Every structure is written in structure tokens, then in C-alpha cells.
Amino acid sequence: MSMEGELLKSLSKKPITLRYPYEKAAPLKGLRGKHSWDPAKCTGCGMCARVCPAFAIEIFGKGKEAELRVHLDRCTFCGQCEESCAPGALKLTPEYELAAFSHEQMVIDFKRPNGPPQQT
Amino acid sequence: MSKGTSFEIPIGPQHPALKEPESFTFVVDGENVVDVKPRIGYNHRGIEKALEARTYLQNLYLIERVCGICSHAHVFCYSQNVEEAAGIEAPPRAKYIRTIVAELERIHSHLLWVGIAAHEIGFDTLFMYAWRDREVVMDLLELISGNRVNYAMNTIGGVRRDIQSDVAEEVRKGLQKLEERAKYYTGICTSERTILRRAVGVGILKPADALTLSAVGPTLRASGIGRDIRRDDPYGAYDEIPFNVITHDGCDVASRVIVRLGETLEAIGIVRYALEHLPEGEIKVRAPRTVASNESVSRVEAPRGELIHYIRSNDTDKPERYKIRSPTLGNILSVCKMLVGGYVADIPIVLAAIDPCFSCTDRMAFVDIEGEREWHMTGEELRRYGIKWYEAKG
Amino acid sequence: MTMSGELLQLAEIIIYPGIIFIFLVSFLYEWIDRKFYARLQNRYGPLYTGPSGILQPFADFIKLLAKEDIEPEAVDRGVFRTTPILILFIPLLGTLLIPISGLSAVVHFEGDLIFLVFLLTLIAISIFLAGWSSTNRFSTIGGVRAALQMISYEIPLTLVLISPAILAGSLSITGIVLWQSARYPLIIFQPIGFVVAVICFLAELERVPFDIPEADTEIVAGWMTEFSGRKLALLRLSRDVETVLAAALLSAVFLGGPAGPGPPELALFWFFLKMTAVALIFTNMRALFARLRIDQMMNTFWKYILPLSLAQVFLSELISLFLI
Numbered sequence: 063m064s065m066e067g068e069l070l071k072s073l074s075k076k077p078i079t080l081r082y083p084y085e086k087a088a089p090l091k092g093l094r095g096k097h098s099w100d101p102a103k104c105t106g107c108g109m110c111a112r113v114c115p116a117f118a119i120e121i122f123g124k125g126k127e128a129e130l131r132v133h134l135d136r137c138t139f140c141g142q143c144e145e146s147c148a149p150g151a152l153k154l155t156p157e158y159e160l161a162a163f164s165h166e167q168m169v170i171d172f173k174r175p176n177g178p179p180q181q182t
Numbered sequence: 183m184s185k186g187t188s189f190e191i192p193i194g195p196q197h198p199a200l201k202e203p204e205s206f207t208f209v210v211d212g213e214n215v216v217d218v219k220p221r222i223g224y225n226h227r228g229i230e231k232a233l234e235a236r237t238y239l240q241n242l243y244l245i246e247r248v249c250g251i252c253s254h255a256h257v258f259c260y261s262q263n264v265e266e267a268a269g270i271e272a273p274p275r276a277k278y279i280r281t282i283v284a285e286l287e288r289i290h291s292h293l294l295w296v297g298i299a300a301h302e303i304g305f306d307t308l309f310m311y312a313w314r315d316r317e318v319v320m321d322l323l324e325l326i327s328g329n330r331v332n333y334a335m336n337t338i339g340g341v342r343r344d345i346q347s348d349v350a351e352e353v354r355k356g357l358q359k360l361e362e363r364a365k366y367y368t369g370i371c372t373s374e375r376t377i378l379r380r381a382v383g384v385g386i387l388k389p390a391d392a393l394t395l396s397a398v399g400p401t402l403r404a405s406g407i408g409r410d411i412r413r414d415d416p417y418g419a420y421d422e423i424p425f426n427v428i429t430h431d432g433c434d435v436a437s438r439v440i441v442r443l444g445e446t447l448e449a450i451g452i453v454r455y456a457l458e459h460l461p462e463g464e465i466k467v468r469a470p471r472t473v474a475s476n477e478s479v480s481r482v483e484a485p486r487g488e489l490i491h492y493i494r495s496n497d498t499d500k501p502e503r504y505k506i507r508s509p510t511l512g513n514i515l516s517v518c519k520m521l522v523g524g525y526v527a528d529i530p531i532v533l534a535a536i537d538p539c540f541s542c543t544d545r546m547a548f549v550d551i552e553g554e555r556e557w558h559m560t561g562e563e564l565r566r567y568g569i570k571w572y573e574a575k576g
Numbered sequence: 577m578t579m580s581g582e583l584l585q586l587a588e589i590i591i592y593p594g595i596i597f598i599f600l601v602s603f604l605y606e607w608i609d610r611k612f613y614a615r616l617q618n619r620y621g622p623l624y625t626g627p628s629g630i631l632q633p634f635a636d637f638i639k640l641l642a643k644e645d646i647e648p649e650a651v652d653r654g655v656f657r658t659t660p661i662l663i664l665f666i667p668l669l670g671t672l673l674i675p676i677s678g679l680s681a682v683v684h685f686e687g688d689l690i691f692l693v694f695l696l697t698l699i700a701i702s703i704f705l706a707g708w709s710s711t712n713r714f715s716t717i718g719g720v721r722a723a724l725q726m727i728s729y730e731i732p733l734t735l736v737l738i739s740p741a742i743l744a745g746s747l748s749i750t751g752i753v754l755w756q757s758a759r760y761p762l763i764i765f766q767p768i769g770f771v772v773a774v775i776c777f778l779a780e781l782e783r784v785p786f787d788i789p790e791a792d793t794e795i796v797a798g799w800m801t802e803f804s805g806r807k808l809a810l811l812r813l814s815r816d817v818e819t820v821l822a823a824a825l826l827s828a829v830f831l832g833g834p835a836g837p838g839p840p841e842l843a844l845f846w847f848f849l850k851m852t853a854v855a856l857i858f859t860n861m862r863a864l865f866a867r868l869r870i871d872q873m874m875n876t877f878w879k880y881i882l883p884l885s886l887a888q889v890f891l892s893e894l895i896s897l898f899l900i
Contacts, residue, residue, distance in 0.1 A: 064374040065307060068366075069863055072618040078314050079619045090321065092343075094328040115240035140243040140334045145342060191713050198796060213717075213870065304784050304791065304867025310617040376785055376866040526717065527869040530794050 089156040094139045096157040097132050101174040103151035104128060110143035110152050119143060130172040135165055187211055191526070195224045199302060199530035202540040206533075210526055218521045220514055226544040228561070233504045238264055238338055238473065241501070246332045248506060249542040251294060253332050254287045255484035256506070256542075259491040261336045262417060263480040267495050268338070268473045274419070274461045276340035281419040282353075282456045283326065283335050284482075285449040289360060290319045291485035292442045292449075295537050296367055299439065302530040303380045308370065315363040322356045325349055340466025350457050361450050368443045371436075381436035385520040385532035388433060397516040398509045399487020400445065401536045403429045404437035411483040422459075425452050435535040442537075472499045484509055486537045508542035585682075593676040595668055602816035606633040608852065609819070609859045616863045633816070637809050645805030648712070655709035660807040662702045664814040667821045670695045674824045675753045675833050678843050684750035689741055692749070692825065693734050696780060699818070700726035703789065707799030718798025721870050722789035725779055728877040732885035733776035736769045739885075739892035740829050753828050757835030765895050769888040770830050772881055774854075777822040778861055779873070781815070785865040786873055823854040 080087060089095065106128030111119040118136035122129045130152070144154050162168050188211040195203035203224040209217040229248055233241050245260045246253040258280055265272060272280070293316040300308035320330045326349060327333035335341050345353075371377055387397065392405040402409055410427040412420040428444035430437040473495040482489045487509030496502040513536040520532050559567065588594055607622065607630050614621030622629025647656065673688045675681045681688075700722060707719020740762045741747050744755035756762055763770050779786040790798035803811055827833055827850035836846035868876070 063864060064370050065311075066860075066864055068311070069307065069616040069860070073615055075618060077615065077618055077620045078317075081620065081623060090324050092328045093324060094334075113237075113239055115236060115243040138243055138247075138332075139329065140332075141328065141342070142239065142243065142334075189713065191717075199794060300866070304787065305865070306784075307617050307863045308866075310619065314618060374866070376868060379868065379872055380866055525869060525871070527788070527791070527794055 089158055091156065093156040093158060094141045094154045096134070096155050096160055097137075097143075097170065097172075098153050098155050099130060099172040100151045100153075101172070103149040104130075105149055105151075107148065109146045109148070113142045113146045115140060115142065127174075129174060132170045132172065133168065134160055134170060135168040188216055193529060193533075199533065200538075200540075201298065202538070204538070204540045206521075206529075208521070208526070208529065213525050213527065215521055215524050215526060215529065218518050220518055222511075222514065222540070223544050225540050230504055230506065230545060234501060237471075237499045238469075238501065241504075242336060242338070243332075243334060246334060249508070249539050250331050251291045251539060252287070252484040252486060252489070252508075252542060254283050254335065255482050255489055256491075257334075257336045258284055258418065259480050259482040259489055261338055262482070263478050263491050263493045264338050264473065264495075264501075265469070266480065267476040267478040267493055268470055269476075270339055270467055270469060272340045273463050273465065273467060275344075275463045276465050277419045278456050278460050279341045279345055279465065280336060281423065282345070282453050283323070283333060284418065285452045285456075286319055286323055286326075286353075287333075288449045288485045289364075289446050289453075290316060290323065291537075292446045293319065293364075295442060295485075295534075296371075296439070299435075299531065299534045300377075302534045303377065305377065308367075308377075312367065315360065318356050318359055318363075322353050325352055337466055337469070339469035340464070342466070344465050345457075345460070350460075353453065353457060357450050357453060361447065364443055364446045364450070368440070368447075371439050371443065378436065380528075380531060381434065381439060382432070383434055384524065384528050385435045385535055386433050387516055387520050391519055392516060395515040395519060396512045397487075398512040399484070399537075400438055400441045401487065401513050401516060403427070404441045405433045406431040409488075411481050411488050415481055417480070417482060419456060423452055423455050435531055438535045472497060473501075486510060486539055486542075487512060489542075506542075506545065508539065510536065510539050510543040511545075513538070514543070588682050589672065594672060594682060597676075598668060598671050598817060598820060599813070602813065602820050603633040603637070604630075605820055605823070605851075605855055606816045608855060609862075612856055612859045613863055616860065637813060640809035640812065641806055643805045643808075645807060648710075648802055650711045651802065652709040652711070655705055656802075657807070659702050659706035659709065660803065660810040660814070663699060663706065664810045664817065666695050666699050666702065667814060667817045670821045671817070671824060673749055674821070674828050675750055676824065676844070676847055677834070678840070679753055679757055679834060680750040684748050686751070687747045689737060689747050689749055689752070689829075693730075693737060696733070697726065697730060700730075700780070703799055706803070707789075710799070710802040712802050714795040714797070714801045715799050717795050718789045718791075718801070722782075722799055724870055725782075725786065725788060725873065728874045729776045729779040729881075732772055732877065732881045733780065735885040735889050736766075736772045736776065737825075737829060739769050739889045740766055742889070742892045743896050745896075749825070749828055753833040753835055756832035761830065761832040763830040765892065766830060766888065768884055768891070770826070772885050772888065773826055773830070774857060774861070775881060777826065778858065779877070781818055781822055781858070783858060784862045785868045787867060788870050788873060791867060819855065819858065820851070823851045823858070826854045827851045 106121065106123065106125045108121045111121045116136045116138050118133040120131040122131070139154065141154055143152050188209050191208045191210055192205065193208060194200050194205040205221040205224065207219045208215055229244065232244060236244060242257060242260065245256050248256050293312050297309040297312035297316070300312065323333060324330050326345060327335045327343060335343060387401065387405050389405045389407055392402050392407060397405070406429055408427045408429045413427055425448050428441050428448060430440050475495060475497050477494050479490065479492050489509055490507045492505040493501055494503040517533060517536050521529060524532065590596060610632070611621040611629070622632035625631040625635045670692050672682045673684065673692055704719045704723045707715040707722060740752055743762060743765060744752040746752055746755065752762070782789055790800055800808070800811055827847070831850045833850065834843035834847040836842065
């Protein structure tokens with residue numbers, strides 16, 4: 063009978079679970095989520111593709127013309143690409159709702175010079 | 183032994199009592215367990231081979247995924263191992279931060295275990311409450327490292343992120359709540375009559391058996407033997423932080439509960455001390471890309487017991503051979519000893535009491551004791567071998 | 577006249593307060609049980625199907641009906657197919673004996689209390705047959721445990737249900753309710769009896785701490801392991817109907833059932849109020865304890881519960897001789 067007190071207290075408290083998707087937990091700062099890319103800073107060095115442990119980043123082209131493709135379904139969100147990016151062009155944002163219905167929807171193509179990156 | 187009334191029950195590979203696949207075939211007579219035959223290897227993923235194909239930096243993230251609950255212990259061991267092989271040493275601040283994350287992970291693992299053990303004896307309410315309070319420590323780890331599991335905090339030569347003072351303040355507040363909840367659970371588990379009836383006197387492991395069957399971790403300490411790598415072979419910052427090694431003499435499941443909850447309270451104390459005495463300085467040193475030919479062994483006290491890693495490097499940027507021996511492998515023989523002579527109803531709780539993490543455990547080695555034969559199989563050959571084995575079994 | 581009288585009787589049995597009404601009430605009580613259980617654990621429970629999740633049990637039932645019904649080769653076909661139907665309809669038959677919408681039940685005769693206890697035994701035997709006919713190792717263990725459990729709780733349960741009958745002077749549930757509506761609820765003289773009855777019914781309904789026959793972490797699903805699809809839907813519905821039967825029986829025999837102050841139209845309201853109170857007690861017990869082992873359960877029942885129920889019967893005899 064030891065937990066009875068706790069049980070009765072819970073009846074008067076608001077439940078701890080969230081009514082997803084109507085209520086969502088705010089991600090804490092520093093959460094490693096989806097990638098973001100600043101084409102102005104990228105020098106096309108290719109370090110991100112080389113250090114990725116899951117081989118999730120592909121680089122097309124060289125130097126200031128380079129474009130990226132990130133396979134979110136292979137990515138382990140370790141952040142090594144962000145750490146190895148010397149100019150600070152590739153960063154991980156706290157966006158974590160990344161589920162999709164097919165593999166094609168999980169690939170991000172970062173292109174230039176057409177402005178914001180497109181997700182196919 | 184059997185008078186023709188015994189039959190075999192397969193617990194596993196798929197069973198609601200096991201969170202991870204492993205096969206235990208029990209020979210039971212009514213409600214009494216007469217014999218148990220374990221077969222391990224169902225969760226083998228070829229990680230040791232995969233480690234040899236990636237650089238040291240990429241391996242950090244692969245090693246994390248050996249296990250979800252003790253992931254930081256594996257990376258801690260790995261980074262120490264590679265640093266020793268390369269001849270560098272992490273700075274003091276990095277060692278303290280590694281210790282803090284390791285102890286927070288210990289709290290997380292033990293709270294998770296309390297929930298699972300409660301679920302195994304049918305006490306779903308305690309399961310829900312323990313996992314609710316586990317969210318506190320997971321949020322703290324997300325704040326420190328950026329992810330709730332697989333923290334990716336370590337790098338070769340130190341840690342990747344620092345703990346700022348506002349983060350440290352949040353950690354202190356969270357620890358306050360965790361301490362109060364851990365004390366509450368200790369009270370419940372020692373006073374709730376139905377739990378005591380299921381846990382006291384169940385799964386006895388005498389100290390002599392524990393030593394001969396190579397038990398490790400809380401399973402060993404609940405039989406009264408106080409062995410703890412953090413004290414016997416200090417690593418990280420443990421040689422500078424005072425703490426107690428919790429043991430208990432009961433040798434049964436209830437003692438293991440008490441040991442684990444006691445370790446949770448100790449871990450809270452260690453994190454508080456480490457936060458107070460965090461040394462200033464840099465958080466990592468530059469690591470070389472290739473590591474000279476060397477061999478190294480490193481040991482860590484994971485939440486489940488003693489974890490041993492071995493590395494052999496060969497002057498390239500990829501390891502030549504990496505070997506992991508995880509604590510559950512050491513505990514499997516003891517669990518077989520504990521199960522024989524008990525009841526069928528006690529099987530799940532005794533299995534859960536060693537805190538099995540079969541993901542960590544499974545490595546494959548065929549050993550031909552008499553001859554010299556060695557087996558090397560590809561994935562496809564292994565699959566065909568498995569199909570033939572099951573067909574032959576009937 | 578007799579034709580429409582018989583038609584009325586048939587409508588009472590099938591629609592209200594008979595079979596269809598009891599099915600709807602069972603879904604309602606499964607929802608109440610799940611919501612209360614969840615709130616005790618500081619979480620929400622069913623939430624999205626219907627307002628506040630009230631359609632969830634119904635949705636689960638429909639989903640199971642639509643699933644594939646797999647029958648293993650080695651089962652004893654006749655018994656395997658009949659037992660889910662038996663386990664569903666026997667408690668339904670029992671609910672016809674309990675006054676719901678008025679002070680007398682749809683079917684009542686002298687001795688229907690004993691008949692109800694007999695029905696409870698039949699349920700337990702059907703459970704054992706269900707487990708045995710499945711010829712699965714886990715089902716066999718589950719079925720044997722169910723039989724052992726029945727042996728332990730049956731005698732205390734019978735005794736503790738008879739002792740209100742001693743005070744009311746009638747072995748018919750309707751008679752007991754009528755006696756209570758004229759005087760006061762019998763729980764005043766039967767506190768031990770009520771507690772023992774709740775514990776015995778927890779064992780009969782296979783709820784924690786006595787859900788040993790279907791212990792899901794030990795023997796997968798116990799005697800229910802091999803049932804799937806439509807048969808499993810019937811078994812899950814039967815569990816809810818049994819809960820309604822147990823709560824209704826306890827509230828009728830100890831708390832006075834539909835009897836209460838106010839006009840006779842309020843009978844249904846009083847009935848629901850008391851039944852909900854008993855159902856909430858069941859749920860609270862479910863959330864509070866861990867599961868016992870079968871030998872510990874038998875120990876508890878034979879050493880403690882049986883003497884308590886004997887004491888209660890003795891006490892009732894004394895009270896009926898000297899007080900009332």
C-alpha cells in the first residue's frame with residue numbers, strides 16, 4: 063500500500079505527458095537536429111563529407127561552386143560535420159521533427175545560387 | 183531429475199520479458215525450473231569488424247551505438263584507449279566533464295532499470311513513475327550534450343562541449359529533484375510488501391559462486407563483494423572525487439535493487455562535487471590523425487559493471503583490431519546459476535536483476551577447443567547457417 | 577396481452593437492461609478504468625478517439641474483429657472455438673440476474689445468488705479449457721494457474737456472498753436488494769465481507785495483484801496466447817463484461833444496488849454511482865500492487881482470506897440472531 067499517497071496526489075496534478083501534436087516539448091538549445099547551410103561561407107573544402115561516420119554528406123563541385131546533399135536517413139546527428147567545418151557554414155539546428163514517408167523525402171539538397179536550400 | 187513430467191519452455195529470442203533478443207531454453211517441472219540453456223548472439227551486428235573500416239574519429243560515433251543506455255561508458259573507454267595508444271592525455275577539465283556525464287548516465291540507467299524491474303513483476307505504476315523521473319536526467323543530458331541518448335560528448339583528446347555556468351545551475355536544480363525521487367523509490371522498494379515478496383530470497387547468488395562465475399557490477403556488489411573499477415583502478419577524475427562503493431549482503435534481487443538505488447544517490451553526490459570543483463582550462467588537446475603501432479587495454483565501470491576494451495593500432499588512421507567485452511557477458515553464467523531451482527514466475531525478475539544489455543554483449547567467436555580450426559563467415563553464410571540450424575532443431 | 581408481455585420481456589433481455597445495454601456499459605467501464613488508471617500514474621490515458629477518448633475501447637474491439645484469426649494446427653478445434661463464446665456469454669447471463677433499472681432484476685428466483693456463484697465457477701473452468709485446448713506451453717501453464725487460482729478464491733467468495741443473504745433472509749439478489757431498500761445497505765454489518773469480496777473478485781477478474789494466469793512478462797499472455805482476431809475480441813469484451821458483473825454484484829449485495837433515496841426513476845442513477853465506486857476501487861488496487869506468485873497467492877488465500885470469510889459468516893449469524 064506504500065504508493066497510495068503518491069497515487070492520490072497524482073489525481074489532482076496535471077498529467078506529465080504532453081498531448082502531442084497539440085502540445086509539443088520545446089527543444090533545448092544546442093539540440094542536434096536538421097542541418098542548415100550558409101552558401102556564402104562555404105569554401106567547398108569537403109571536410110564534412112570526409113569526417114561523416116555514416117557517409118551521409120555528398121559534395122558536388124569544387125571551391126566556391128560546391129553544393130551539398132545531406133542524407134538525413136543516414137545521418138546520426140553526431141555534429142562532427144559542424145565541428146569540422148572551419149568557416150562555420152554547416153550547422154545543426156534544433157529542428158527535430160524529421161519523419162517522412164519515403165527515402166526521397168529525407169534527402170536535403172543544398173544548392174546555390176538560388177537562395178534557400180530545397181528539400182525534395 | 184525429470185520423471186517424465188518436465189518440458190521445455192523457450193524464453194526468447196522474442197519474449198515480452200526480454201527487452202532484447204536472447205534465447206534461454208528452460209526445462210521446467212510444473213512451476214520449478216530444473217535447467218536452463220542459454221544461447222547468445224542474437225543481437226550480433228558486426229561492430230568490431232565495422233570499427234576496423236573507419237577512422238578513429240568516425241569510430242567515436244559507431245562505438246556509441248554499441249548500446250543505447252551505456253553509450254557514454256563505451257565512448258569513455260574508447261577515447262581513453264586511443265589516447266593511451268597515441269600517447270596523449272586529456273586535460274583535467276575534460277576528465278571532470280567526462281566523469282559528470284558518466285555519472286549522469288549511471289543515474290539514467292539505474293532509473294530505467296527500476297522501471298523495467300517493476301514492470302517485470304507486474305508493478306506498472308512504479309514503472310511509469312520511475313520513467314517519468316528519468317525524463318529529468320534526460321533533459322539535463324540534452325542540455326549538456328545536445329542529445330538525449332548517444333551524447334557524442336567525447337572526442338579523442340578531450341570533450342567536444344563545455345559546461346557553462348547556466349547549464350551547471352540547471353544541473354544542480356535537476357539533481358535536487360532526482361535525489362528526492364531516488365530516496366522515495368528506495369523507501370518504496372524496501373517497504374512495499376508485494377515487491378518484497380517477489381524480490382527477497384529470489385535469485386540467490388552466493389559470494390563464492392559470484393567470484394567463480396565472473397559476475398561484475400551491481401550483481402557482484404549485491405553479494406557483498408566490493409569491487410568497483412572506479413575505486414580499484416581509477417580513471418577519469420575518480421581519483422580526485424570521494425565516493426562510497428555500495429554493497430549489500432543479501433545476495434538476492436532485493437539487494438540488487440538496494441545497491442542500484444544507493445549507487446544512484448552516490449552518483450548524484452559525485453556530480454555535485456565535480457561541478458563544484460570543475461578545474462579551469464581547455465577541454466581538449468590536439469589528437470594525431472594516425473596512431474603509432476601500439477596496444478592498449480582500458481577499463482571503465484559502466485552502469486552494468488566492468489567494461490573492457492582492447493585496441494591494436496598499426497600506424498594508420500584506422501584501428502587494426504578492436505575488442506569489446508561488456509559486463510553482461512560476465513553476468514550470463516551467474517544468471518543461469520540463479521535461475522536453476524527457482525520458480526517459472528521468477529524468471530523475468532531474475533533476468534532483469536542483472537540488468538541485461540544484450541546489445542552490448544553479442545560478439546561472435548567460434549572456438550574449436552581440440553583443434554586449430556578458425557571460422558570466418560560472411561553475413562550471407564551466417565544467415566544460411568542459422569536457417570539450417572533451426573531446421574535441424576525441428 | 578401475453579404476446580406483448582413476452583415481447584417486452586424479450587426486449588428487456590436483449591436490449592435494455594439486457595445484452596446490448598451491458599455491452600455498452602462494459603465499453604464505458606473499460607474507458608473509466610483506463611482513464612482512472614492513467615490518472616493515478618500521472619498521465620492521460622485514451623485521448624483522441626471521441627471526446628476524451630471515450631470511444632477507444634470500442635475502437636479496439638472493432639480493430640480486433642477485423643484482424644486475421646490465426647488457428648494453430650495442433651489446437652483442439654471444437655473446444656478452442658467454443659470457449660471464447662462461453663467466456664463471453666456466461667457473465668452476460670449473470671448480469672441478467674442483477675437489478676439494474678429497478679429494484680428487481682430481469683430474471684430472479686429464489687437461489688439465484690448460488691446460481692451466480694456457479695456461473696463464476698463455470699467461467700474459470702472455461703478459462704482452463706481455453707488454455708488447455710491451445711496446446712501451447714505458455715497456455716498450458718496459464719490454464720493450470722487459472723485453475724489453481726479458482727480453487728483458492730472460490731470458497732471465500734461463496735462464503736462472503738452468502739453472509740449478506742443470511743442477514744437479508746433471502747438467497748435471491750433481488751430479495752437482498754429489496755431488503756436493503758427498506759432498511760440500510762448491508763455493508764454496515766459486513767465491512768470484512770466487503771473487503772474480502774473485493775480481493776476475491778480481483779482474483780476472479782485476473783487483475784493485479786492476481787493476474788497470474790495471464791502474466792504478460794512471464795508467459796506471454798498465459799491462456800490467451802493463441803487467441804487472435806475475432807476470438808481475442810470476444811475475450812477482451814468478456815473481461816469488461818466480467819468487470820461489470822463483479823461491480824454490479826458487489827454494489828447490489830453490499831451497497832443496495834439501485835435502491836436509494838428519491839423517486840424510483842433515479843434507480844439507474846444510484847446503480848451507476850455505486851457501480852462506479854466499486855469499479856474505481858478495483859482500478860486503484862490494480863495500480864497499487866505488484867503481481868504475486870501463484871504459491872504466494874494460494875498461501876494468502878488459504879491462510880488469511882478463508883479464515884476472515886469464515887469469521888464474517890459467523891458474525892453475520894450472530895447479528896441476525898441477536899440484532900435484527
